[in-house]
Amino acid sequence: MFRLAHAYFRKVVVLLLVTASGNTYAQRPHIIYIMSDDMGYGDLSCYGNKDYPTPNLDKLASQGIKFVNAYSAAPVCTPTRTAFMTGRYPARTPVGLKEPLTKSKKDSAVGLTQAYPSVASLLKAANYETALIGKWHLGFRPEHNPTKNGFDYFFGILAGAADYTAHKSGPPGQRAHDLYENDTPVYPEGYLTNLFTQKAAAFIRKPHDKPFFLAIMFNAPHWPWQGPSDKAYADTIDFTKNGSRSTYATMVKRLDEGIGELMKSLDAAHLSEQTLIIFTNDNGGERFSDNGGLSEGKMTLWEGGIRVPAFVRWPGQIKAGTVTQQAAITMDWTATILSAGGAKAPAAFPLDGIDLMPVCRGVQKTVDRTFYWKQFHGNKQQAIKDGHWKYLQDQQGEYLFDLANDQPEKNDLKERHQAIFARLKRKYADWEKTLLVAD
Template sequence: MAQAQRPNLIYIVCDDLGYADLGCYGGREADFGAVSPNIDRLAAGGMRFTQGYSNSPVCSPTRFAIMTMRYQYRLRGAMEEPINSRSKGSTTLGLPPEVPTLPSLLKKAGYHTALIGKWHLGYPPAFGPRRSGYDEFFGIMAGGVDYFTHCSSSGEHDLYVDEEEHHEVGYLTDVLSQRAVDHVHQRAADAKAGKPFMLSLHYTAPHWPWETRDDAHVASDVAKNLFHLHGGDVQTYRRMIHHMDEGIGRLMAALREHGLEENTLVVFTSDNGGERFSDNWPLVGGKMDLTEGGIRVPWIAHWPAAIPAGSVSTQHCMSMDWSATVLEAGGGQADPDWPLDGVSLLRVLRDPAQRFERPLYWRMNHRGQRALRDGDWKYLRVDGNEYLFNISMDERERANLMAREPERLVRMREQWLAWDASVPPIPADATVSLGYSVRDMPQR
């Protein structure tokens, strides 16, 4: 692809969003109306995927996959479920700077790269966004912070410009959105002159604590306990999504203002399935689970110059595939010493009729979980119990067909074991931070 034709790239990742939280995925309206009108417009003007997955049902492991375009299990830091405060000062629990990443490879290809939002892949001085390919960073290093004080669960202030602590008043979702809008304004002239940009916009919304922009008066009390077990409600959760949606609307308006929307690839997703207030219908389970509700997530791609509007795809895919797609769209090349596990979906974006089959694998230290999706079928193991589901007929994973299909069960079990032998084992000292583990989501 000629340099002047290469798209700008915006990779939006939200945090703990449920499969059916968005209107375009069947979500219900809240008492204030539509929850996600701007994201819904992205889907209407682009392509929506109904069989898309995250690489993990918990945040930082998925982010390793997004960054490296490889199964996260290949790196020690991603064995944590997820990285927590004990990794501060560690030289092993993070994304090693020598590992090629999506931003580092795009930077080599001539892109200006920036991350606005959540990093959660290890702490300086050993790790950090600027050490892994980003020209600029504004955001948080930890997994979650209070939306007003910007303090992590350990009570430490956690908002940075590059690696310098930065203090700013404001509701975090709005602060990140405004930074992204400002970034488009700053990069527009270069983008028009043939120097495209890659922006990772990684929101913390709708991750706990459950605070809307109108809750500043109670933020000091909530900040004392970020897990906020006694608080929150569905309407607050939906407003948090709506605040993020409003910011995405302003971002798209900035692209249009500069004539950049037509040739900008915008990808939207979540890092894993939803938590306590999420709507995952018709799926069951949620964050920390390898049932469909923990790993099936929204995937939306908007690129008017290349993607037919109103498209829907049933292509099976996961986080690392989308990063491989963004890399190919930008003309970047994988490092031959670090071959990709992700498979580019660019051909599917250009032609919705295109579809290909490939197996998808997962494993979790938590509850000894294993999963394999291959075609219509899914093999699942939890707490030593095995399951076999035909997902095309049973998305709710209710009918365990292992007794009716014993040969398929054996074949898929052996297939998973062969894959598992190809990646490093989970070390004994890897930790699990449960947060809010969802066993079964509330039903409609």
């Protein structure tokens, strides 16, 4: 009886908060954003993987809406994370020009700062409790810390990769401890995926007197390739060495189990129906990933480098078992989260994403989108996706693909559709003028 009364009281409080905020949705939800790292488009069994099962992520996808045309804002870690935090294309923020940010002397001064509003700072201003657990990769100095960028709580790593067992990051021979609680180094024992899961579950279970925004940024299955029972890498061994498809599968399966544990924590706290959950990935897969038959992978703007799994669950708001063709990109999740939370971006920093909740809820049909990508370093590729047409330039040349009929990008149509090819190049050139310039 007490539990029923307590649950009823909680719902009344939520409704009062919604009325006060003016939010158009039925409630102002708790929000959990989950991002995996370097997962291939086909790495989950709900996206076609047959090598191993991912039952918990499959279940989560089946309980809401699954996107089959979701994209990352970049083909590598830091720019995509910048895009999510700011809701804007990566190259509108200095740290987003780093592909990726490293611990080098040159990069050490660069990071996300309060000069650029973050999804966390905007939600915090809207009376949300905010936390980030997992990988940051947006700066190493105190002013770049998540707690200086809108998060009330942080537990995780600052670098792009860390040993899952030793919790060290950096190049061979220069590795240093990289696990923090807020801005203080901490030294718990354990496998990083397990530690992040445990911290996130504890955050969910603790009492909350206002809605929360929890960003869970798993570093799995990014290298170094280590399973829960594997030893730490020697400090002289490159993180990208060793590994196998079976080790990679173990990492993905442990991530999947962690998701299952988080969902059980939500259920135990009686928060499932009040919580909006978004799951996606930061870029295409790498060495041992399954990119679902798409061309190339991480660090390229071919589909295998930027097409990612994504799904959204919000019981009572989103119909279970839905699959959508709606094109989506990283910044859309920012816009969707802010809208659901009754928060707005300032006029000086307009969002590049759109609120996808009307599509998720089935009250709006799919919306035509235009997405842009630019790599300033490394491959120096550029691309635009306008509807089902995609223009791509890499080191070997320029291409035009019809993704409606050629998702693997095997048939270059630039000679057959010269007007479309020219139009997309002009559109891209106009967008490129709005970006910051990399050094």
